Amino acid sequence: MASRRPKLAVWKFSSCDGCQLSLLACEDELLAIADAVEIAYFLEASRAEVAGPYDISLVEGSITTPQEAERIRRVRAQSRMLITIGACATTGGIQALKNLRPLDDLVRAVYAHPEYIDSLATSTPVLDHVRVDFELHGCPINKYQLLEVLSATLNGRRPNVPTYSQCIECKLSGTVCVMVSQGKACLGPVTQAGCGNLCPTCDRGCFGCFGPVETANTQALSARLKALGMDQRELQHYYRLFTNNAPAFREASETHD
C-alpha cells in the first residue's frame, strides 16, 4: 500500500526570500525532497497550489502588518507542524529596528505617500502570534540544517540542531579564534552555532546572524569588546544587526544607549 506523501507548504511574510531560496538551493537533494514530500504550496517554486491542510509548513518572515497577523493564524490553523525559518520569522529580522522608533516618524521619513502605509508599530517573530513547533535560526538559514529538520520531521526524530555557541563550531573545524589571535570583535561566544563558521574562516568576527546562544552572557562579552577598543555606539550597533530583536541582543543593545 503506497502511503500518502506528507504535504509541504512554504509561506512568506515580511522577509527577503533568502531563506526559502535555501530550499531551492538544496540542488543535489531537491529531487529527494520532492520524492519525500508533496510540495503543495511554494509560490517561489511553482504557481500550482494544493489546498490545505498541510503536514509541514515552513514559515519565512516576520509579522509587520495587520494582514500578516491575521494570515499567520490561518496558516497555523491549516498546519500540523509549523516550522519557522530564518532570523525574520524567529526574531523579527533586521526590520525589527523599526521597533526602536515611533512608527509615524519612520513612515514620514521614508515614504512619499505615508497614507498608503498600513503597518504595525513593530516587526515581531511568528512565535509572538501563534504556537510554533520548531524554530530554525539564521540569516539566512543553513541548507544542511533545513534538510536535517525536514529529515528529522519526516522520520519522527528530534532534529540535531545545536543551541550551543558559534565558538564550538569554530573549534570543531579547527578555525583559529579571530578575537584571541587578532583582537577582532566577534559575537561568536554569544551566538548560536549553525552557519558553518562562515565569517571567522574569512578572518572576520561573527555578526550574530544565528541569534543569541542558549545562555548568552552579553555583559561579559561587551566588557571584553570595549577592552578591544569598541565604543558604546559601535557596541550598540553590533547587537542591532539581523537578530536585533532577539531578547538577549535587544537587552544588550539597550544597555549601551
Place this chain on the structure above:
Amino acid sequence: MPDTLLISTEALQGLLDALIAKGYQPVGPRLERGAIVYETLSAASDLPRGYLDEQGGGHYRLSKADPSSPETAGIFRYAVGPQSWKGFLFPSRQSLWRARRTETGFAFEPETDDAPAYAFLGARPCELAAMRIQDRVFQEGPYVDRGYAERRARAFVVAVNCTRAGGTCFCASMGTGPRAEDGFDLCLTELLDADDHAFLVEIGSASGRALMELVRHRTATPEEIERGRRAITDAAEQMGRRMPPDAAAILASNPEHPRWDQVAQRCLSCANCTLVCPTCFCSRVEDTTSLDGVEAARHRQWDSCFTLDFSYIHGGPVRRETAARYRHWITHKLSTWHAQFGTSGCTGCGRCITWCPVGIDITEEVAAIQATERAEPLGDE
C-alpha cells in the same frame, strides 16, 4: 648508538624523509592565519622559523624575531597554539556506523578507520602528559575506545623540549614539563645561539633508535647536553603562573564558595576552554537519517560540559547556572579526575587561559578560592 645524539638543522629534513620512508604521515606546527596549528608536513621548510608567541588571558599573537638576534633562526621557540594532538587521536567528528533498511530490518556497516600512521613532530612535554591522560580515559579502563587505541598505537612521537615558556604556561607546577621524561620515540632539544643551531636527539624507544639509523647524526658532547639542560631550566624559570599544589583539596572542600558566582559573571559559557584542552574528552552522539528513511548514520563529535544539552535529563538540564557549569569543569579537571583516573586532568599547558575570549585563568581561580576559603566562612544560607 648512544642515547643522546646531535643533528644539524638540515638533518630535520632527513628526519622527515625517514619518517615518510617508514610509512608515517608527519604532522607538525605550521603557520596559519596568525597562529601555530598542527597540520601535515611535507618538508622541513614547512616549519615556521623565527616566530615568537605572546600569550596572555584571552590573547595570542605571533611575531617575527628581531632579524639581528639568534631567535630569527629558531624553529620551536613558541609555546603550544590553539590545537593539540587530541584532534588526530580523538577527531572532533567521527562517523561510528551506517545502516541501511532491508526487507527484514536493518543492515549495519561499521566504519573503518582509514587514518594514517601519524608522526607527531613537535609534541611538547605537556602534550605528552595529555596523551598519557587520554590513554587512561580511552584505553586503560574497562571499555577501550578501539579507534583511539589503534591511532595511538600507530603513532610515532617526536617530542620537543621547551626552551622558552609561553605567557600562560604553568607545566613546571604540574610536574609535566618543560622537559619530557618519557612517552616519546625521539625527543629534540633546540640548541640556539649566535653561532650555532642544532638539535639534541634523545632516543626514547626501539623504533626511535631504528629511525635514527636513517638520519645523519653524531654523538652529543657533554657540553652540548649541558647547554640543552640549561635552556630547559630557563624555560621553567620563565613561567609566570603556577597551580597551587593542593588544588584538588581546595576545590573539593569549597563547593559553595562565593567565587563561583563571581567567575560566572565573566564566563561566557562558550566552551572554548574545554575544546582547546588537550585532555577534555567529552563527546555527544548524533543519529541522522536520509529523507526517505532508508539510510541512517551515527556520528560522534566533541561536546562540552558548558552546554545546556550536556547535562540534559528528563525535566531539563541539571547544571542550568554558569556557576554550576564552571565549578563542574574546574573541579573535575583538578580534583575529581584524581578519583576517576588516578591523575590530575590538567597538564599546565595554559590553552584554557589563552583561548578564553575573556581570559579567565584557571590558576587564578584556584588561588582566589584558596586565599579566601577560611577568611570568609559561609553563612547558614
